Amino acid sequence: SRIGELQLENTGIGDDKTQSALDQIKLENQIFLAFQNKEFELFYQPIIELKSRKIVGAEALLRWKSPTQGLISPNVFIDVIENSSMVIPIGHWIINQALKDLKTIRDHLIANKKDKVADEFMMSINISGRQFTHTDFVNNLEDLREKHDLPTKNIKLEMTERIMMDGAIALDALHQCRAQGYAISIDDFGTGFSSLQYLTQMPISFLKVDRSFVMKVLSDPKSRAVVSSIIHLAHAMDIEIIAEGIETNEESIVLETLGARYGQGYLFSKPVEFSSFMKML
Ligand code: C2E
Ligand code: MG
Ligand code: MG
Numbered sequence: 318s319r320i321g322e323l324q325l326e327n328t329g330i331g332d333d334k335t336q337s338a339l340d341q342i343k344l345e346n347q348i349f350l351a352f353q354n355k356e357f358e359l360f361y362q363p364i365i366e367l368k369s370r371k372i373v374g375a376e377a378l379l380r381w382k383s384p385t386q387g388l389i390s391p392n393v394f395i396d397v398i399e400n401s402s403m404v405i406p407i408g409h410w411i412i413n414q415a416l417k418d419l420k421t422i423r424d425h426l427i428a429n430k431k432d433k434v435a436d437e438f439m440m441s442i443n444i445s446g447r448q449f450t451h452t453d454f455v456n457n458l459e460d461l462r463e464k465h466d467l468p469t470k471n472i473k474l475e476m477t478e479r480i481m482m483d484g485a486i487a488l489d490a491l492h493q494c495r496a497q498g499y500a501i502s503i504d505d506f507g508t509g510f511s512s513l514q515y516l517t518q519m520p521i522s523f524l525k526v527d528r529s530f531v532m533k534v535l536s537d538p539k540s541r542a543v544v545s546s547i548i549h550l551a552h553a554m555d556i557e558i559i560a561e562g563i564e565t566n567e568e569s570i571v572l573e574t575l576g577a578r579y580g581q582g583y584l585f586s587k588p589v590e591f592s593s594f595m596k597m598l
C-alpha cells in the first residue's frame with residue numbers, strides 16, 4: 318500500500334540503495350498522481366484570541382483524501398513533496414486554494430457587516446524552504462493575491478527556522494514579503510537551531526510556540542519557564558505569540574496568564590473542511 322511504502326521509506330530499511338531510490342521515485346509519482354487526480358484538499362484550523370475566545374484567523378493544512386486509504390495527514394507525505402520539484406506546482410496550488418478560500422471568508426464577513434473581523438482575519442499558509450527560496454516565489458504570490466483581489470495584511474506566511482539554512486536568499490525573500498505587507502510567522506518555534514540569532518535578522522510578526530512546550534506547560538516548570546521567556550522576548554521585539562496545540566482549558570488559561578495572545582488547538586477545534594470552517598465562523 319502507499320502508506321506501507323511510506324513507512325518503509327521513513328525507517329530507512331533496505332540496504333539496496335538502487336531499490337530505495339526506485340521506491341522513492343515510485344512514491345513521488347504516486348503523490349503527484351494523487352495531486353493531479355485532485356485528491357488533495359485544504360483543511361482549516363481556527364486561530365483564537367485567547368482572552369475573547371474569538372476566531373481571528375485560520376491555518377490552512379493539507380490533507381490527502383485517498384479513495385483507497387481515506388484521509389492522510391501531511392506528516393506522512395509532506396517531506397516527499399518538500400524534497401522534490403513537485404513542491405513548486407503543489408505549493409502553488411496550496412497558495413491559490415488558501416487565497417480563494419480567504420476571499421470567500423472575507424466576502425462572507427463583509428456581507429454580514431463584520432467589516433472589522435474581515436479586516437483583521439488572517440489566513441496562515443505553510444511554506445516550505447524550497448518553495449520559499451524558489452526564484453519566482455514572491456512574484457507568483459503577488460500574482461495569486463492580485464487574482465483574488467486580497468490585501469497583503471490578511472495573509473500570513475508560516476515557515477520554520479529551517480528556511481534560514483538558505484541564508485541570504487531566504488532573508489532577501491523574507492524582506493521582500495514583509496515590505497509588501499505580508500505577515501511572517503515562525504512555526505514550531507523552539508525546536509530548531511540558533512533561534513535567537515535568527516530572531517534578530519528575520520522580519521517576523523508572529524512566533525508559534527511549539528506544541529512540545531505547550532503540552533508540558535502545566536506539568537513541567539522548566540517548559541513553563543521556556544514558554545514564559547519566549548513570550549517576553551517576542552514582546553520585547555514587537556512579535557505576537559501563537560501557542561500551538563492547546564488541548565485543555567487549563568493549558569489555555571496558563572498560556573494566557575503567561576502573556577500569549579493567540580492560540581490554536583483541539584480545545585477550540587481540530588482542522589476541518591472549508592465548509593465546516595465557514596459554519597464555525
Ligand atoms: P504545523 O504547521 O506545525 O501544523 C500544526 C499541526 O498540529 C497540524 O498537523 C495540526 O492538525 C496539529 N494540531 C493542531 N492542534 C493540535 C492539538 O491540539 N493537538 C495535537 N495533537 N495536534 C494538533 P497536520 O495538519 O497533520 O500537519 C502536520 C505538519 O505538516 C504541519 O505542522 C506542517 O509542518 C505540515 N503541513 C501541513 N500542511 C502543509 C502545507 O500546506 N504546506 C506545507 N509546506 N506543509 C504543510
Ligand atoms: Mg504551521
Ligand atoms: Mg506548527
Ligand code: MG
Pocket residue numbers: 505527528561
Ligand atoms: Mg508543530
